[in-house]
Amino acid sequence: MSLKEELKLSKDLVSVEHEALLGLYYTTVALKKHASEFFAPFGLTDVQFNLMMLIKHHGGETGLSQARLSEMMMVNRANVTGLVDRLEKAGMVRRTAAEDRRYNMIQLTAKAKKVLEKADPAYGTEVQKVMNTLSKAEQKALIKACEKIRAKL
């Protein structure tokens, strides 16, 4: 369904460019809401799951520093402080000292690893289900289009 229909607008959108922009925006909002609902039964938010997945898949033995996490999540350093605070309080990560004493290395706890054992493959399946609405060619075209847009920003 077109955005115009979904939002019950009486007028057409201004331009195809604008429609494409809003399409991206509203689709991402909808995807985030879907992810939120998906992770609720695991006691996680989508952002918390993302942070934990980054450590699981890219943290190696040491974990990741908060600065590296903020870079990978494309968010401010200050935001990661709060995210790690809440995950630490929930018993999912711990802050560990590094050689360079400016860094906190963030590591997953056993509890987090156990939760991810279930949540990770389940989410993978869910992503497949949603995105396979598009053919492989369409998926690749979407990736390329997004890359072009990001390059222009």
Add this chain to the structure above:
Amino acid sequence: MSLKEELKLSKDLVSVEHEALLGLYYTTVALKKHASEFFAPFGLTDVQFNLMMLIKHHGGETGLSQARLSEMMMVNRANVTGLVDRLEKAGMVRRTAAEDRRYNMIQLTAKAKKVLEKADPAYGTEVQKVMNTLSKAEQKALIKACEKIRAKL
């Protein structure tokens, strides 16, 4: 540039599906940041601009109710309360009584209309500039792909 490069990942992403999803997500984040910076000189956030544009273009003589705004912005009613509070405090909108006394009809002030006179066309130009990285055909394919994804959610 690929997401893998942008985020400086050492490993490939899990699947094309996942890459497409993350591409959408990170592109929208980048677009929102770009919009934020664009509106800062006007003393507006991107969300505030959006809300005001909806009233300008779809509010007619009466303005829009908060419930209708929440529907068009795909956000919770409770969120609109805060948005309107802040815009009212800034002198950009006013709450007006409707026949049905459950409704607040939100209208633009003269101050808001004056700001939008500049911000609206300037933003239109900016959107063209960013999105015209894609051909019209690519834009339409992007719109279609987004519609298919939203239909699956």
Add this chain to the structure above:
DNA sequence: GATGTATAGTTAATATGTAAACAAATCAGT
């Protein structure tokens, strides 16, 4: 007309995001 149901807006608690200012630690160049 009374009653039950639905809708609109607000409030409170919480999560996520930003920018700016700060302290502590490290690095670079002399």
Add this chain to the structure above:
DNA sequence: ACTGATTTGTTTACATATTAACTATACATC
């Protein structure tokens, strides 16, 4: 070795978003 610049993480103040519980109003049906 010292000095100045940079980097990391935190704090504060704020904007945006959610859910749940609440009030006020309107509607539907008997």
